[in-house]
Amino acid sequence: MLHQIRKMVGTAVAVKRKLLPKDIIKLSLARFSRIILPLAPSEVLILRGNKFSIRIRPGNVTRPEMRTIVESEEINKAVDHFYSSVMLPQVSKFLDPSRSPWEEWIEKLDAHTSIPNDQLNEVRKAWNLFRQKFETTSSIHP
Numbered sequence: 001m002l003h004q005i006r007k008m009v010g011t012a013v014a015v016k017r018k019l020l021p022k023d024i025i026k027l028s029l030a031r032f033s034r035i036i037l038p039l040a041p042s043e044v045l046i047l048r049g050n051k052f053s054i055r056i057r058p059g060n061v062t063r064p065e066m067r068t069i070v071e072s073e074e075i076n077k078a079v080d081h082f083y084s085s086v087m088l089p090q091v092s093k094f095l096d097p098s099r100s101p102w103e104e105w106i107e108k109l110d111a112h113t114s115i116p117n118d119q120l121n122e123v124r125k126a127w128n129l130f131r132q133k134f135e136t137t138s139s140i141h142p
Helices: 004-016 024-029 064-071 073-095 101-112 117-140
Strands: none
Touching (some): 024 117
16 A cells, blocks of 8 residues: 555544544545545654564475574664664754644644545445445355
């Protein structure tokens, strides 16, 4: 999904500000629904890190370079050093409240984010019908 993290953050902010209902995520993921979710600004949304685990299974061949990435303390220290010495100083520039992209975004979010309840109720009704039909079909054909 394009801009997935930005949509998740934007939607979370909109729900917290009571601009969108709490069930908007479930409704937006419902089959055949097209709900446009707010996009948070990309500034300061950075991936801090990721974690991989290696599953041990019979016949599962693990590439040696993957084991090195997962287990290397040296690599982890280098990543942490890069984050604190390069990324944080750059990101902190965006946190200046006089130039924040978030301030303008919040103003636009407050002014333009809403979905009429009758439209949301229509999606809720369709979602419930689909779910009931799915559950009925699943119970008949296990």
